[in-house]
Amino acid sequence: xxxxxxxxxxxxxxxVRLFFAQRANLPPLAAELxxxxxxxxxxxxxxxxxxxxxxxxxxxxxxxxxxVTGLVDRLESRGLVRRRPSAGxxxxxxxVLTPTGSRLRALLLDRMTAPPAxxxxxxxxxxxxxxxILGRLLE
Amino acid sequence: xxxxxxxxxxxxxxxVRLFFAQRANLPPLAAELxxxxxxxxxxxxxxxxxxxxxxxxxxxxxxxxxxVTGLVDRLESRGLVRRRPSAGxxxxxxxVLTPTGSRLRALLLDRMTAPPAxxxxxxxxxxxxxxxILGRLLE
DNA sequence: GCCTGATAGTTGAGCTTGTCAATGATACAC
DNA sequence: GTGTATCATTGACAAGCTCAACTATCAGGC
Numbered sequence: 001x002x003x004x005x006x007x008x009x010x011x012x013x014x015x016v017r018l019f020f021a022q023r024a025n026l027p028p029l030a031a032e033l034x035x036x037x038x039x040x041x042x043x044x045x046x047x048x049x050x051x052x053x054x055x056x057x058x059x060x061x062x063x064x065x066x067x068v069t070g071l072v073d074r075l076e077s078r079g080l081v082r083r084r085p086s087a088g089x090x091x092x093x094x095x096v097l098t099p100t101g102s103r104l105r106a107l108l109l110d111r112m113t114a115p116p117a118x119x120x121x122x123x124x125x126x127x128x129x130x131x132x133i134l135g136r137l138l139e
Numbered sequence: 140x141x142x143x144x145x146x147x148x149x150x151x152x153x154x155v156r157l158f159f160a161q162r163a164n165l166p167p168l169a170a171e172l173x174x175x176x177x178x179x180x181x182x183x184x185x186x187x188x189x190x191x192x193x194x195x196x197x198x199x200x201x202x203x204x205x206x207v208t209g210l211v212d213r214l215e216s217r218g219l220v221r222r223r224p225s226a227g228x229x230x231x232x233x234x235v236l237t238p239t240g241s242r243l244r245a246l247l248l249d250r251m252t253a254p255p256a257x258x259x260x261x262x263x264x265x266x267x268x269x270x271x272i273l274g275r276l277l278e
Numbered sequence: 279g280c281c282t283g284a285t286a287g288t289t290g291a292g293c294t295t296g297t298c299a300a301t302g303a304t305a306c307a308c
Numbered sequence: 309g310t311g312t313a314t315c316a317t318t319g320a321c322a323a324g325c326t327c328a329a330c331t332a333t334c335a336g337g338c
Binding site: 229230 | 297
């Protein structure tokens with residue numbers, strides 16, 4: 001007895017299931033690149049040539065600022081990221097990728113966006129529809 | 140210059156972006172239910188009336204078995220989960236939800252599957268197409 | 279100029295998450 | 309039976325994470 005389905009609930013429930021099913025892929029991928037999952041998130045968020053204030057990173061990761069300190073400490077000690085003073089505000093430090101970090105990030109993104117086999121089974125028409133719909137979700 | 144797009148790569152890249160954009164929602168939701176994100180994953184995976192061997196949980200979470208031990212220890216001490224001996228194999232222990240755990244899980248799923256506003260903006264036609272395509276991805 | 283209050287990042291304590299190596303109990307093949 | 313593989317646990321330890329306290333800086337009013 002479910003005459004009227006709640007609006008937009010079914011597609012989202014499916015997406016959540018897809019998230020969880022896909023979630024297990026990150027740990028092995030991270031291990032392959034000698035990173036932790038958390039470090040992958042940081043690296044993923046810092047685009048080359050777009051310095052990111054540490055506070056913005058904490059907000060994006062939905063975690064405490066002091067956590068970002070340690071996270072960045074470890075990435076910096078491995079030469080993947082550098083802290084630099086911000087031009088306008090001397091309290092903030094912005095994060096930039098080193099060349100090594102930039103290369104590792106490219107590798108990470110490449111691996112992460114390798115589509116699972118199930119996607120290949122979709123017809124071209126379905127793939128295009130999916131791109132269009134997801135584009136609207138992300139805008 | 141990208142005349143031919145690699146097959147199935149674009150839709151997956153979009154899905155990955157959606158994963159990351161949505162990822163930040165779990166920590167606050169978990170905190171609201173007095174759980175950690177990891178505990179949410181465990182609770183999410185144990186369906187009521189479907190006992191799960193601990194080893195299967197470790198595999199699904201892509202983590203070490205000893206990690207599951209601690210995770211379950213804390214959930215069990217809070218009365219959300221119980222360990223029970225397996226009928227067929229006396230080495231394995233299966234996990235079952237307590238009534239409390241079952242209620243909390245239902246609450247969690249309800250909150251998790253509350254669709255973000257962006258989904259409401261899709262037309263009914265698009266929502267149906269999304270359901271159909273995602274269903275094929277998950278089968 | 280000088281308070282006052284807010285903000286960015288760090289530090290230290292303490293818990294949880296996660297790994298690895300070793301262990302005890304059980305299953306299974308021979 | 310004996311040997312070997314498997315399941316869960318334990319202990320040691322690194323990393324992730326939060327909270328409270330602290331320093332340095334900013335921004336507003338006077």
